[in-house]
Amino acid sequence: MNFNNFFFLSKREKDIVFNMESVNIPILTTGKQDSQGSHVTSSYSKYDDSRLSLSSWGLPQPVLKYYRKIGITRLFHWQAECLCTGNVLGGGNLIYSAPTSAGKTMVAELLILKQVMEYKRKALFILPFVSVAREKMLSLQELYQDVGVRVSGFMGNFNASGGFSNVDVAVCTIEKGNSLINRLLIEDRIKELGAVVVDELHMVSDTSRGYLLELLLTKICYVARKCEPVKEISENTHRNPVQIIGMSATLPNIHLLAKWLFADLYVTDYRPVPLTECIKIGTSVYDSQFKKRCDIYNDYIVPGDDEHIIPLCLETVSSNHSVLIFCPTRNWCEKLCESIAREFYRISRDSKYQGETGFIFLLTLIIFSLF
Ligand SMILES: Nc1ncnc2c1ncn2[C@@H]1O[C@H](COP(=O)(O)OP(=O)(O)OP(=O)(O)O)[C@@H](O)[C@H]1O
């Protein structure tokens, strides 16, 4: 039996049902070798539809149910291709890059499940900020709760009760992740760890915190090289002691990073929602070729809104879509948020727009601070 053919080995029949052979899925190394020796895959042509169905991956029913609940029954082509890249299903390191909202998290979620349920090892899921780590902890708890995988977190003032011993998946910030790894090394318990997932891997070049991520990954690589690869008794195969899974939407030197981490590399430019770049000059909107597309709503030019953000948002929200706005500072965010809310409230009372759904759900407008 080839290890790579199985997502979940059939050691515990009840839990473990995934068998790629049963749906006649060949092992993938579809990637072209790039000049640095890593896999770069972006062609979807070699896939038949059967491997895209989530149920064909033999995941436990509660996990399938969770994904169904959030509207996912099929993998995107790139997700299936990425999972099957190189030795990823065999426990090899993976670095992957896909545009924002392409669904990067799901690839990591499935690989974590494999480590925890199949190999009985723990996983660290590292995110850069307390807020996103907390959000991820809650969503993973929901995803894994019915398959007996314990998820908790280490972030800010919050530490999982009972510590790392009491969790299977620890969601943490970079600093907490680094401390956990130090502790495991000091106590000679690193063997408990099966996977380290680093979300937003571009943080490695952050001037203030990037070095911690670099340290953390260096330690894992060092341990992995020092340790003998784990040999499965029942299978004549080896896998990395700790699998590193790193993802980002924006990694300029991704080849170098993959080389450094001895990882298979997967890059795609797939976007579930197409992105169209436009430029607004005065009250006119141009496409990226400087061809005029439209003029903004003159009716709702508001004094003080020199950038015409309100009419721009109005156009999108009134056609029932959502808007994300990025501002340079938190203060800027708060002020803009207040003025948009005020103006939208005023406009929503305007008889011309009474009853339009876009104005009933004003919460669809979200504003982010860049810092
Ligand atoms: N196969 C799929 N089918 C449908 N929706 C999916 C699929 N995979 C992921 N999604 C959904 O796509 C959305 C974006 O996914 P996710 O947050 O993982 O994106 P991301 O690539 O991590 O983006 P970012 O770079 O912004 O973090 C989520 O709502 C997720 O549930």
Ligand SMILES: [Mg+2]
């Ligand atoms: Mg993400």
